[in-house]
Amino acid sequence: MKLPQLSVFLENRPGSLMEPLKVLADANINLVSISLADTEQFGILRLVLKDWEFAKSVLEKDGWVVNVSDVVAVDVDDQPGGLAQMLGILAEAGINIEYMYAFALRRNVRAVLLFRFEDPDAAIEVLQKAGIGIVQEADMY
Amino acid sequence: MIRYRTRDITAILPERCGCGRTLRRILRIGRRSDDMFIIRGVNVYPSQVEAALLNVEGTLPHYQIILTREQGLDQMTVEVEVTPEVFSDKVRALEEVRARLAHAIENILGIRVGLRLVGPHTIQRSEGKARRVIDKRNG
Numbered sequence: 001m002k003l004p005q006l007s008v009f010l011e012n013r014p015g016s017l018m019e020p021l022k023v024l025a026d027a028n029i030n031l032v033s034i035s036l037a038d039t040e041q042f043g044i045l046r047l048v049l050k051d052w053e054f055a056k057s058v059l060e061k062d063g064w065v066v067n068v069s070d071v072v073a074v075d076v077d078d079q080p081g082g083l084a085q086m087l088g089i090l091a092e093a094g095i096n097i098e099y100m101y102a103f104a105l106r107r108n109v110r111a112v113l114l115f116r117f118e119d120p121d122a123a124i125e126v127l128q129k130a131g132i133g134i135v136q137e138a139d140m141y
Numbered sequence: 142m143i144r145y146r147t148r149d150i151t152a153i154l155p156e157r158c159g160c161g162r163t164l165r166r167i168l169r170i171g172r173r174s175d176d177m178f179i180i181r182g183v184n185v186y187p188s189q190v191e192a193a194l195l196n197v198e199g200t201l202p203h204y205q206i207i208l209t210r211e212q213g214l215d216q217m218t219v220e221v222e223v224t225p226e227v228f229s230d231k232v233r234a235l236e237e238v239r240a241r242l243a244h245a246i247e248n249i250l251g252i253r254v255g256l257r258l259v260g261p262h263t264i265q266r267s268e269g270k271a272r273r274v275i276d277k278r279n280g
């Protein structure tokens with residue numbers, strides 16, 4: 001199950017993170033998860049949220065450049081080695097990870113990892129074959 | 142006869158137009174003589190930068206050229222607004238866009254330039270003739 005993730009281009013200057021989040025707040029949009037990639041010159045704000053289409057249109061109307069990409073939410077065993085084992089399965093299958101970040105599901109206080117794979121469909125197939133839980137859209141929000 | 146000094150740079154096309162008209166024609170206006178600036182001894186027209194940006198992106202993004210002097214050396218930085226077409230969620234992909242734009246400009250001009258991706262609508266829009274070059278070298 002792939003989840004849509006919004007990415008927003010940010011300049012590297014004070015206040016630039018607040019501005020798009022303020023736009024979403026004013027539109028009464030709640031975030032499920034947030035991650036920020038930063039470089040010397042710019043940042044990429046990554047958001048997972050329920051009303052992503054509405055959020056995208058709100059941001060674009062305010063002049064932000066928004067990109068939609070697919071991420072996969074993986075439910076990892078909350079015990080030592082849980083993540084390492086899962087990454088081992090991916091590595092063995094030659095699945096490339098672009099980036100990842102973690103967040104907690106409020107509902108049942110589980111740790112969920114969001115992965116941006118080069119090939120999400122191939123990754124999902126490998127994970128499902130290995131019996132690793134993939135969080136469905138309905139359980140995310 | 143009325144003469145205008147528009148400072149547009151063009152050339153007369155001697156051939157007849159394909160449509161059959163016999164009026165004299167001129168080449169598309171790409172440069173203006175007052176747009177030109179000199180950096181490290183090289184004459185640069187903004188249209189050259191535009192050609193490079195156009196080549197990489199397919200359409201011309203909003204851009205601005207900033208000239209500064211650092212430790213006695215002229216520096217040229219091109220600020221380019223990020224468009225939805227080139228924006229990506231991956232840092233690597235955006236760095237590649239930045240490098241491609243910089244190389245394209247450097248190939249045309251033959252000098253090193255800095256290139257900064259900036260947010261949409263951050264470069265000031267001007268009414269009428271666009272102000273493409275901001276020269277901060279003196280004062």
